[in-house]
Each structure stands twice: as structure tokens, then as C-alpha cells.
Amino acid sequence: MNNNQTGFQAGWVGVLLLSSLAMGGCCGSCSEEPEHCAGSGAKSAGPNVDALLANLETPGGCSGLKDFCIAKNGWGKGTAAALPDEPTLFVGHTVTTDPDEKQIYLARDVFLVTRKEGSDHKARIFMPTPDKDYPSKSLSPVFEDRAYYASVRPDLLALGMSEARKAAYPLTKTSTGWALAGKCSAEIRRVDKYWVAIEKDADEGVIHVSILTDRVALGPDERH
Amino acid sequence: MREWAQLVGVSALVSMGGLQGCCWDKEDTVAEVEKPIRAEWIDQRTWVQSGGGRNLFPYYPHSATLVRIHTNPETRFAPGCHEPDPELISDSTGARFAFRCVTAHPWRLVHVGSEGRAIIAPDGRLGDGEAPDWSDAPTLQETIAQLVRFRGRLRSAFEELHARDGDEALARVLVSSAEWHDPKSRSDDTPDPWWSSFEELPEPQQQSVKQGLLRRLAEDRLDPAVLETAASALSTQDPGAADALISGASTLLDGPASGAEHDALMRVFWRLADAGDARVGVLGCRAFDHWKEDATVLLTIARHSTRCDAVADHVASSACWAMADCGGEGKFELCSQETLYSEVQSEAKRVAGVELPGKVDVRTSVDRLALAAVYAQGPLPSQLVMAEKRANYEVVQPEGPRCREYGYTKVLPLDEPCECFRGSELADTTCKLEPTPIRGFHDTYACRIRVDDALRKIQVIGLGYGARSNRVATSSSASTSPPPSGSAPAFPSPAPAGSGSGTPPQ
Numbered sequence: 001m002n003n004n005q006t007g008f009q010a011g012w013v014g015v016l017l018l019s020s021l022a023m024g025g026c027c028g029s030c031s032e033e034p035e036h037c038a039g040s041g042a043k044s045a046g047p048n049v050d051a052l053l054a055n056l057e058t059p060g061g062c063s064g065l066k067d068f069c070i071a072k073n074g075w076g077k078g079t080a081a082a083l084p085d086e087p088t089l090f091v092g093h094t095v096t097t098d099p100d101e102k103q104i105y106l107a108r109d110v111f112l113v114t115r116k117e118g119s120d121h122k123a124r125i126f127m128p129t130p131d132k133d134y135p136s137k138s139l140s141p142v143f144e145d146r147a148y149y150a151s152v153r154p155d156l157l158a159l160g161m162s163e164a165r166k167a168a169y170p171l172t173k174t175s176t177g178w179a180l181a182g183k184c185s186a187e188i189r190r191v192d193k194y195w196v197a198i199e200k201d202a203d204e205g206v207i208h209v210s211i212l213t214d215r216v217a218l219g220p221d222e223r224h
Numbered sequence: 225m226r227e228w229a230q231l232v233g234v235s236a237l238v239s240m241g242g243l244q245g246c247c248w249d250k251e252d253t254v255a256e257v258e259k260p261i262r263a264e265w266i267d268q269r270t271w272v273q274s275g276g277g278r279n280l281f282p283y284y285p286h287s288a289t290l291v292r293i294h295t296n297p298e299t300r301f302a303p304g305c306h307e308p309d310p311e312l313i314s315d316s317t318g319a320r321f322a323f324r325c326v327t328a329h330p331w332r333l334v335h336v337g338s339e340g341r342a343i344i345a346p347d348g349r350l351g352d353g354e355a356p357d358w359s360d361a362p363t364l365q366e367t368i369a370q371l372v373r374f375r376g377r378l379r380s381a382f383e384e385l386h387a388r389d390g391d392e393a394l395a396r397v398l399v400s401s402a403e404w405h406d407p408k409s410r411s412d413d414t415p416d417p418w419w420s421s422f423e424e425l426p427e428p429q430q431q432s433v434k435q436g437l438l439r440r441l442a443e444d445r446l447d448p449a450v451l452e453t454a455a456s457a458l459s460t461q462d463p464g465a466a467d468a469l470i471s472g473a474s475t476l477l478d479g480p481a482s483g484a485e486h487d488a489l490m491r492v493f494w495r496l497a498d499a500g501d502a503r504v505g506v507l508g509c510r511a512f513d514h515w516k517e518d519a520t521v522l523l524t525i526a527r528h529s530t531r532c533d534a535v536a537d538h539v540a541s542s543a544c545w546a547m548a549d550c551g552g553e554g555k556f557e558l559c560s561q562e563t564l565y566s567e568v569q570s571e572a573k574r575v576a577g578v579e580l581p582g583k584v585d586v587r588t589s590v591d592r593l594a595l596a597a598v599y600a601q602g603p604l605p606s607q608l609v610m611a612e613k614r615a616n617y618e619v620v621q622p623e624g625p626r627c628r629e630y631g632y633t634k635v636l637p638l639d640e641p642c643e644c645f646r647g648s649e650l651a652d653t654t655c656k657l658e659p660t661p662i663r664g665f666h667d668t669y670a671c672r673i674r675v676d677d678a679l680r681k682i683q684v685i686g687l688g689y690g691a692r693s694n695r696v697a698t699s700s701s702a703s704t705s706p707p708p709s710g711s712a713p714a715f716p717s718p719a720p721a722g723s724g725s726g727t728p729p730q
Binding site for chain 2: 081082149162192194216219
């Protein structure tokens, strides 16, 4: 097998993995594809987050996908900061680390939605990909804005806020962050100005790392 | 097929040379509501000219999707959909209607205002059912709060609210949306609607907003953005403002302080820069624990001459950040306390006079502010005094090209001598030397040096670890074997250029 073939196959692995993510691979969204993460939490403690975060490096170092250096460098210092009471949409992008290849897959947009029901918080993580043509890079520059706003297409913003009102997975405060229950385990921490969510997929031995902000702006069509 | 027929038709017209400018428009109504308000979802296609008519196909189609509301005057807006299969529906009053791009997506609310205003709610609160759930529809005020939050078009929304409910309603919305207002978003070419609306309110309503912000500063769970907005909108002349801002800043410092808290605290310090209140300096010292080399924090500590152990400890670990040079040509001299005190006071006055919001920008350099803060701690630490002395020592170094340029170590052959220090570079190096040399020398990034305090001399004895890693080893230099540990001569003579004998012990 030559290098081109290897690269081609690795590329398809990435595509397949991303496809699975888009269908609910993010563990908070296992309601759509319960078999994807079923029982994974019970099999083992799951992947080693610290080790996989250490792999979160691009050829350009932290200058390549610098947003993810927020996770790599800040996860350990993250906190269980207060979550908003009202339904809230967090927008960001996510990557998946691979313990064998020591590389990350293409960043994709991700939504985290939270709400409070009585004294309990509920949440869900999902990919806002209603159609295959939705440009995956549309959110990428968001964190370079000095005001750290994420720009979102108006119909997707409405979709995200609508989903926030339906979020159903329990979110429990821990000493280090917020634990999101579901078919897989996930933890959410505030890191500097951002929120970082790490979902552990024990079946695949990977983690999905998401950098998120609740500072969301309407896309250019409806922005002031 | 139909599209091709249109294209052929247009091309034929073009070929006849009878068309100038835009030649052809077409509108398709793809969804509409008739009563009680008339609105249409239109797919509009316009053929526009390009290339001055010299191209083979000088006209190309430009498509747009828009919603037209038949008010007086007529209103149009772009629904922002991707490949829509739209639906439109009105409520019974005609004051609101809802649309969605695709079935099963959430409905979006549009408030139909006077004078042709259409205010689109960004939130999908009408549900995604077959028909909108009007019972949970946001009011105009709630919609405006959402538009502030999501940075939507606010101008016409504020105008409509003002027309319907007056100044007080507008003031209430500004207060309730304070946590979503971002003062930093204001710039000369990007007006900030929250701020513009606040400034355009009559004085009584401006006071109403300020009172509302003061109340919000006392909330149990203070949002940093509320503090940031309050620090922008309030002035120290407003009764109770300074106390409330200090209290809010203290609350934030009690919790985990990160980026959002930083922005808010810096704005508070900026606002209170010229306030003669010792509590502000104490807050500055607490903030120093989080942000050690922030100009606004240092200005706050220096302005109030606050005793701050954290500053003293930081200087003890590294004197470099406080090495402010006020010496003349060829001589390094730390700025005097009097000089810096005067600078700090005038800078505090300057920033207090700058209109907020806008970018917080302290113009005095960090090293000068740091040294001013260090003076407030008592006698200068010995590390700083020693670093100042050593910055003026004689340097004995090989002649050659510069080792570093523009802050980077150049890639040169290992055996080629280079000039390590020039001008203030010596001060930048001597301030970070370890107290005790290892095996008689100090290994800095670019150069390995030996310091003789008795002779007030610094001898460059070779390359530092950074320079070595960037150098290209040649055959002669690669074979240079280091002398045994501790065997380096006490003060070797400078290496002749090009000999490679200046290679230091490993």
C-alpha cells in the first residue's frame, strides 16, 4: 500500500467517522442513534482524556487550529461555572482525537443546548447539519473575533434555540465541571471565555472535543 | 427545460443588441398569506449585465429570496434560508405573522410594525408544529432583548418599541439586555445599537437605565457582561456608581476569574482610574494575582500606590518586566519614582476623560507601569538594582554578524562568531540571570556569558542554548569536544573570529 492509498483510506475513515458524528456520534445526542454509544460507559472508564488531549496538536501546533489549544492547555484549569437558567444555545466546533493516528479530524460545527427545569439542568450536544451542503467551515473564524462571537445562520439559530427548550439529558455539577449523562459520558467545563465539552466514546476509544461559546450572533443577513 | 428556454431567449435578445443594463426580472410567489395581512414569499430572479456586453453571455441570473409584506410603505426582508421550501402564516390580528424555511423547522415570528417596520424574532419560540404556537410568542420587548443577545438588527426594533410604548419601555429593555450588550463591539464603522439607543434617550430615561444597571450590579449571580456594560454607561459622578462598581468587581474576583471577568474588571478599573479611592488599588492587587502584566491592573496599583505583596513577589522572581529605561544614549537607568508617579497620574486622568464604551487602551508601557507599581512596595528589590547595574557593564564579545535580528536568533554556522548584545539588549538579558551562575557562567537564550561584578564586565564565551539549536553544525564545530565539567577557564580570552574555539562547555 503506498502513501497515497493510506491517505485515501485515512480520509475515508475520517469521513465515515464524521458521518457517524453527524448522525448523533456526539454522545449527548445518542437519542438519535442509541446503538452508537450503547453501553460504552459501562465497558470501561473510557479513553484517557489527558493523553488524548495531549495529541490535540496540528502540524502548525497551536497556531493551526488554535481554538483547540484552548482545550489542550485549559482543560485542567476548567471550572464548573454557573450555567444560564434560561434556554441557551452554545455554538462552537468539535474535533475527534484518534489515539493511534495521533491526529485530529476535520473540525465540524457543534451546538450545545442547555436549560433549567426546576432545580435541574438539562442539556444536549448535537451537530447542526440539517443538510449535507451546510458549509462545515461557516463557524470556523468565530473565535478569532475579539468579542468571541459565533456567527450562525438565522434558521439554524432558531433551530438551536428551539432544541434548547427540549433538551432532556441530565446535567450534574461536579467539582471540576458539568457531567452530561446519556449513552456516553461527557463533561463540560468553562475554560477562560469559552466552554469546552469533552465526550468520551469508549467504543471507538476517541474523545470529541468541542470549543463553545454562548455569545452567538445572527449571520450577516440579519446582523445589525 | 424552462430555464434553458429563458436563457436562449435572453441570449437571442442580447445578440440583437437591443438590451442595455438590466434586461429582465422575474418573480415567483412560492408562498403567501392573504388576510388579515398580505405577505408573499418571493423567489426573485434578475438578469444583470456583466462585462460591458462584450462577453458571449453578457447577462447572468441573480437570484434572491425575500418576503414582501404589503404594508404602507411596503416592507421586504431576506428570510435567511438555505434551499427553502417555505411556509407563511399570519395570526388573527395581522400584527404578527410567522414563517419557516422548511417544514419541521421552527417557526419564526415577525412583528409587523408601523411605517413599514418588520422585526424578526431570532428565537424559534413558536415551536415546530404544523401551525405556530402563538401562546408562547415573544412580545416585542422580549424580541428586542433577543436581538440584543444575538446581535440582530436593532435600529428599527428600537424605533418600533419607542413608537408603541415610549422611552420608559426602551429603558427597561436596555437594562434587561445588559448581559448581552458587548461594549467592545463598538467601533467607528460598527455602531453599537444598544449604546446609540441609550445615548438618544432623554435624560430622565438615561437615569432610569443607570438606576436599573445599579440594581443589577447587586444581583446574587452577577454576570460579568452586566458589570462591563454598567462600567461603560455609568460615570463616577452618578450617585452610588463607584461603590456599586467596586462591589461588583469584588464579587467577580471572589469567583474564578477568566476572560469575561477580565474584560469587565478592566473596564471598571478604567472607569475608576482617577477615583481617589484606596479600595480600587486593593482590587487591582487582587486582579494582579490573575493578570500579572496587564497595563490597566498595573495602572490601578500604581495610581493608588497600593501595597501589594504579589507585585513584590513577582519582581523577586523576574525583574525584567519592571526594567523601564529612562537613561540617555548609551546608558541604562531605571526611571525614577518621581518621573513615573507623574506619568501615572497624568495617564489616570487621561483614561478617566476618555468616553466609554470603546476599546480599553492604557498607553503607558507595561514596564513603566510595573516599575511604578514596584516603587509603591518600598525600596527597590535587590534583583532590580543588580539588573540595572549589570545593564551598564562593559561587554567583551566576538566581532561578527548579529546573533539575533528582530527578536529571532539567526541561523548561522556554529563556528561563526556573532554579536550578542547591542544597546538595550544587555538590559533585557541581565535582568533574567539566575542569582548563581552554573559552572561559572550564565546560559541565556542567545549567548553564554560570564559576569564579573568586581570588574563590571560581561564576557561572552559562546553560544546560548537557543542559538545552538538554531545553528548549522559544520564539520569543524561538530567535532569540538567540550571540556570536562568545571574545567572552563575563569575568564577566557575572546575567541578569534571564525576559529570555533569559542564553543562553550556542554
